[in-house]
Amino acid sequence: MNYIFIDSKDSTEIIGIVENNRLVEFYIDERDYRKEAGNIYRGRVVNVLPGMEAAFVDIGEGRNAYLYVKNAVPKEMINQNEQINIDDVVSNGEEIIVQVIKEASQNKGAKVTAHITLPGRFVVLTPFSDKISLSRKIDNDEEIERLKQIGKDMQKDNMGLIFRTKAFGVEKELLMDEYNMLIDIFRKIERERNFLPCPKLIYKEIDLSHQIIRDAFGHKIDSIILNDKEKYDSLLSFQGVVFPKLEGKIYYDKDFNIFSQDNIMKGIQIALERKVSLKSGGYIVIDETEALTAIDVNTGKFIGDKNLEDTVVKTNLEAAEEISKQIRLRNIGGIIIIDFIDMKEEKDISVVLEKLQDYLSHDRNKVNIIGITKLGLVELTRKKVRNSLSSKFITNCPYCNGRGKILDRSIDKTKFFW
Numbered sequence: 001m002n003y004i005f006i007d008s009k010d011s012t013e014i015i016g017i018v019e020n021n022r023l024v025e026f027y028i029d030e031r032d033y034r035k036e037a038g039n040i041y042r043g044r045v046v047n048v049l050p051g052m053e054a055a056f057v058d059i060g061e062g063r064n065a066y067l068y069v070k071n072a073v074p075k076e077m078i079n080q081n082e083q084i085n086i087d088d089v090v091s092n093g094e095e096i097i098v099q100v101i102k103e104a105s106q107n108k109g110a111k112v113t114a115h116i117t118l119p120g121r122f123v124v125l126t127p128f129s130d131k132i133s134l135s136r137k138i139d140n141d142e143e144i145e146r147l148k149q150i151g152k153d154m155q156k157d158n159m160g161l162i163f164r165t166k167a168f169g170v171e172k173e174l175l176m177d178e179y180n181m182l183i184d185i186f187r188k189i190e191r192e193r194n195f196l197p198c199p200k201l202i203y204k205e206i207d208l209s210h211q212i213i214r215d216a217f218g219h220k221i222d223s224i225i226l227n228d229k230e231k232y233d234s235l236l237s238f239q240g241v242v243f244p245k246l247e248g249k250i251y252y253d254k255d256f257n258i259f260s261q262d263n264i265m266k267g268i269q270i271a272l273e274r275k276v277s278l279k280s281g282g283y284i285v286i287d288e289t290e291a292l293t294a295i296d297v298n299t300g301k302f303i304g305d306k307n308l309e310d311t312v313v314k315t316n317l318e319a320a321e322e323i324s325k326q327i328r329l330r331n332i333g334g335i336i337i338i339d340f341i342d343m344k345e346e347k348d349i350s351v352v353l354e355k356l357q358d359y360l361s362h363d364r365n366k367v368n369i370i371g372i373t374k375l376g377l378v379e380l381t382r383k384k385v386r387n388s389l390s391s392k393f394i395t396n397c398p399y400c401n402g403r404g405k406i407l408d409r410s411i412d413k414t415k416f417f418w
Contacts, residue, residue: 002221006209007258008228014258015209017216023267024329025216028392029208036061036100036110037385038119038205040189042198043112045094053086056109057098060199063109067098071113074128095198097189103386107290116189118182121214122167122175125182129160137165137361154179159186166218210238213246215364223249227256271329272393278322282315286326288390292335295323299341309348312341316352324359333365333384337377353378 001021007014017025029035041059045067048055055072056064069086090096102111118125126133132151134144147163154176155161161179185203192202205211213224213235224246226232232252258264270276277283281301287294297319299311323338338356343349353369356378360367363382370379396402 001223003223003225004213004216004221005256005258005261005264006224006226006228006231007256008226008231013207013209013228013231015212016258016264017212017221018263019220021263022325023264023271024325025212025331026268026271026329026389027208027212027331027386035103035205035208037103038100038211039201040097040099040116040203041065041112042192042195042200042202043096043098044198045090045092045096048087048090048092050085050087055086055090057096057112058199059098059100059110059112060201061104061110063104065098065100065104065110065112066108067096067112067114071101071111071115074114097193097202102384105387105391116186117162118185119164119215120178120182122164122170123178123182124162124164125179125186126160126162127183127186130155130158131160133160133162135163135165135167138163138168140168143168150175156180156183159183210235217246217249221249223251225251225253225256227252227254229254267329271326271389276322276326278315278318280315280318282318284319284322284326286330286332288330288332288388292337293332295336295338297323297338297340309344312343313348313352316340316343316348317355320352320356321359324356324363327360327367327382328363328365330389331386332388333382333386336380336382338380339377342376 002017002019004017005015011030013029015027015029016023036059041061043057043059043065045055046058046064053069055067057067059065067090069084069089072086072089073084096114097116098112098114099116100110101113104110115126115128118127132148132155134147138144138147147167150172151161151163153172156179163175167175189203192200206214209231217224224235226235229252232250235246235250238246274287275283275285278300281299283298283300285296285298287296297316299315319340326332327336340352343352349372353372357369360369360380365385366383368381370381372378397404400406
């Protein structure tokens with residue numbers, strides 16, 4: 001059974017997606033926490049750093065946001081060969097419209113862009129580009145041509161758009177309605193450009209539960225279960241362009257509680273463990289660091305039944321599936337390095353990478369497999385928008401400061417320090 005659940009508790013919403021009775025996505029949305037991703041601000045440039053090709057922008061959220069030169073340069077200038085410096089684009093004290101593309105973390109401010117985009121269910125409006133693009137997951141030639149023609153027919157004022165995966169097979173009228181709705185929102189944002197005060201929030205992204213349903217709800221989802229009547233009524237009121245055909249699939253159950261759902265609680269427990277066991281007896285180890293996430297694959301108790309190479313390939317294939325699920329469930333973003341067990345045959349390496357790519361294709365976040373290093377490590381990146389699940393549950397140990405190791409008290413320190 002596949003379903004989305006929203007468990008509301010006081011000032012917190014717990015949102016998740018269950019596929020085949022297994023938890024695959026999990027989010028905690030605290031209502032009193034200022035969420036920034038997707039929000040659009042009228043900010044002020046407070047510091048231009050030519051040496052870093054970036055600028056810091058005050059968006060009124062406490063910590064200054066970070067604007068990299070590629071996210072500040074007008075898109076029509078990006079592909080030009082000439083070098084463009086950050087101080088050619090923005091200056092200290094300048095007021096600028098920016099959108100948060102990555103939330104602030106414990107050590108860093110939010111990352112912002114001047115290339116505003118407005119996502120809908122089927123279409124993403126790109127007002128500062130005139131291109132008509134499609135999701136790479138749409139691979140049917142007839143559908144590609146149909147959507148490209150629809151895009152040309154409905155485009156206004158050279159405002160570009162991206163057809164999302166869910167646009168596949170959707171009627172032209174529905175796509176046009178959403179595109180026009182997004183244009184109306186953008187025009188409202190533009191009218192706020194020259195109004196005081198600054199910094200100022202001028203567009204707030206819909207709350208997380210609405211986002212999840214907008215992006216994940218489809219024919220593969222059997223139901224939406226929630227225990228808050230106000231939220232239930234709110235979602236039903238959005239039926240139409242944003243949430244079509246919700247009625248009949250959305251259920252209000254005041255007694256729903258994730259703590260009584262064994263499959264959900266088991267999924268959360270696994271997502272917070274460093275070591276994840278595989279069915280065969282092998283296991284993977286996941287270590288999140290500030291720079292990257294390292295994942296190690298081990299055969300463990302699995303000894304196979306043919307030969308070593310067969311055992312290694314089977315373990316790596318099973319690990320590839322579990323890794324893709326854990327990355328999605330833990331909401332791990334940024335650079336990810338996977339140390340699969342060494343394989344000698346090129347064909348075996350190709351099979352494992354193809355399977356990994358296939359499993360990762362189910363992820364709604366953009367994932368790119370970069371390749372294999374000379375040391376045999378698989379490199380990939382995953383778009384990071386929100387902080388990982390562990391940031392909600394795990395804090396650094398006061399004894400080891402997050403290193404996972406402490407000094408051995410049995411060692412005579414006088415031998416090393418004098």
